Amino acid sequence: QVLSHNLYTVLSIPHDPVALEEHFRDDDDGPVSSQGYMPYLNKYILDKVEEGAFVKENFDELCWTLTAKKNYKPDRNGNSVVSHKDAFKLWCLFNFLSEDKYPLVMVPDEVEYLLKKICTAMNMELNSCELEDYLSQEPQGQGGLTVWQFLDMVNSGRFLRGIEQEAISMAVEEVYQEVIEDVLKQARSPHILGHKLHPAPPHFDFHVSWVQGYLWKKGQLRRNWSERWFMLKPSVLSYYMSEERKEKKGSITLDKHCCVEVLPDKDGKRCMFCVKTLSRTYEMSASDTRQRQEWTLAIQTAIRLQAEGKKSLHKDLKQKRREQREQREQRKAAKEEEMQRLKQLQEEKERKLQELELLKEAQRQAEILLQEEEQRRRQQHEEMQRTLEIQLQEAEQARASMQAEMVLKEAEAERQRKRILELEDMQERLQEALQQEVKARQDEEAVRYAQARLLAEEEEKLKQLMKLKEEQEEYIIKTQREKQVLKQEMENKNKCLEEAQKQLEEVRVNRQRVDQDVMVAQRKLRQASTNVKHWNVQMNRLMHPIGPGDKRTNLSGGVFAGYQPLLSRRDSSLK
Numbered sequence: 001q002v003l004s005h006n007l008y009t010v011l012s013i014p015h016d017p018v019a020l021e022e023h024f025r026d027d028d029d030g031p032v033s034s035q036g037y038m039p040y041l042n043k044y045i046l047d048k049v050e051e052g053a054f055v056k057e058n059f060d061e062l063c064w065t066l067t068a069k070k071n072y073k074p075d076r077n078g079n080s081v082v083s084h085k086d087a088f089k090l091w092c093l094f095n096f097l098s099e100d101k102y103p104l105v106m107v108p109d110e111v112e113y114l115l116k117k118i119c120t121a122m123n124m125e126l127n128s129c130e131l132e133d134y135l136s137q138e139p140q141g142q143g144g145l146t147v148w149q150f151l152d153m154v155n156s157g158r159f160l161r162g163i164e165q166e167a168i169s170m171a172v173e174e175v176y177q178e179v180i181e182d183v184l185k186q187a188r189s190p191h192i193l194g195h196k197l198h199p200a201p202p203h204f205d206f207h208v209s210w211v212q213g214y215l216w217k218k219g220q221l222r223r224n225w226s227e228r229w230f231m232l233k234p235s236v237l238s239y240y241m242s243e244e245r246k247e248k249k250g251s252i253t254l255d256k257h258c259c260v261e262v263l264p265d266k267d268g269k270r271c272m273f274c275v276k277t278l279s280r281t282y283e284m285s286a287s288d289t290r291q292r293q294e295w296t297l298a299i300q301t302a303i304r305l306q307a308e309g310k311k312s313l314h315k316d317l318k319q320k321r322r323e324q325r326e327q328r329e330q331r332k333a334a335k336e337e338e339m340q341r342l343k344q345l346q347e348e349k350e351r352k353l354q355e356l357e358l359l360k361e362a363q364r365q366a367e368i369l370l371q372e373e374e375q376r377r378r379q380q381h382e383e384m385q386r387t388l389e390i391q392l393q394e395a396e397q398a399r400a401s402m403q404a405e406m407v408l409k410e411a412e413a414e415r416q417r418k419r420i421l422e423l424e425d426m427q428e429r430l431q432e433a434l435q436q437e438v439k440a441r442q443d444e445e446a447v448r449y450a451q452a453r454l455l456a457e458e459e460e461k462l463k464q465l466m467k468l469k470e471e472q473e474e475y476i477i478k479t480q481r482e483k484q485v486l487k488q489e490m491e492n493k494n495k496c497l498e499e500a501q502k503q504l505e506e507v508r509v510n511r512q513r514v515d516q517d518v519m520v521a522q523r524k525l526r527q528a529s530t531n532v533k534h535w536n537v538q539m540n541r542l543m544h545p546i547g548p549g550d551k552r553t554n555l556s557g558g559v560f561a562g563y564q565p566l567l568s569r570r571d572s573s574l575k
Helices: 002-010 017-023 034-044 056-071 084-097 108-121 128-137 147-155 165-179 289-307 313-391 399-542 552-574
Strands: 191-193 196-198 215-218 225-232 236-240 248-253 259-263 272-276 281-285
Touching: 002 017, 002 034, 002 056, 017 034, 056 084, 084 108, 084 147, 084 165, 108 128, 108 165, 108 313, 225 289, 259 289, 272 289, 313 399
Parallel strands: none
Antiparallel strands: 191 196, 215 225, 215 281, 225 236, 236 248, 259 272, 272 281
């Protein structure tokens, strides 16, 4: 019940305590075996799990808690190479890289792959020969290691000797975030190598990268620039307030419709690029050109994964490594089959050679028998001749029969000679067949060599073709970027030209207006000059003295009083 309750909780499934009692209603005596619990686990728990509805890390921690206490045996004196937390992360990495069959084992290639990644994170090189020696000493090392054997091997210190536990912990954390959490690109903390801190050199791998740094991001509303901590996964680019990742400021969802473009320097920012989605364009600035190139390549890799429908880069890489292992096994089996066939042909050849030796031996025996027969015939002939010489006089009548017997013997001798000729002819044919077989073997070897050479040439041409294709794609991208830059410069020049034309038109209009003002002023000046001359004439006329008469004093006072308005108007006109 406790186990089921915990599984319900971490897998976010509604609790059903009655189902357990109903499932074991007919068999509730004694302990429950793992075989008896598995049907309930499959039917009432695992079949109800929904992908993405639970936190996988919590589920991993529960499984680790259930299994580690019984099976994981670290050093009791506290001298283990990895901490308990790092052992849990290595356990998660093992489950990810192990084969998809029970019991779970990790093949030697995957063991070497994981150890190399951990060593690379610490800027050190794995001793592959020592790993092969260790696996060869293990009873089941060639077939793969279980997770507890793997943890014992790591804690043995044979491959990570002389390295502080803090450096190992940081390397395990880096590989864990890269493989389990699918972090394609993030900031990399300084590595601890030996007893000193060494900053990690800038490095980027097109397939797998996990580095650290900050990027400047332009806001959407206030349009100001802020420094943010970015973390890239295959489906999302998240950014935080700082590298502790406690305050998440936002995220950019990546899909096949997104794209990355390099921008020219502006607003006092350099090494700029942008991520375009269907709804918004995010502008960012890197510290240098190399960092901008790393981020753009990593984001393009994530977009490519989304376009190909791949949710995890390392799952794809794991599948490719498995396919390569299967291909190697197939090639090995084909090679063994070829060797077996060659062995059979060699045995067939040896068998034919033995038959040929038997035929030669039979021929020698036939020659020996023929010689013995010839010697015996010669002896018989000599005896017969002696007998005939002795009995010639006594058996003249038997001469005819003896001659007939001689004819028969000669015919038999002729048959024996023909048989010998046939045997010699058969021997020559066998030798020709042997030579033809040797020539056929040589021709077969030549054809196989030519076939291997053609396959090698084809593979080399394929590599060259792929290289040319990559160069062509890089040239196309470079051309597009240059085209965009030239287009932007042309637009800026056109805008400047239009502004200059507008300013020229304004200057022309102002000049015409000034010319008109000058003409008006000249007319006013001529009119004023004419008025001045007129008033000067009037004043000269009025200023003549008046002759004497009666009441001079009063008249002169009235006359000069009448001149005052005229004088004031003259002064105002002159002004």
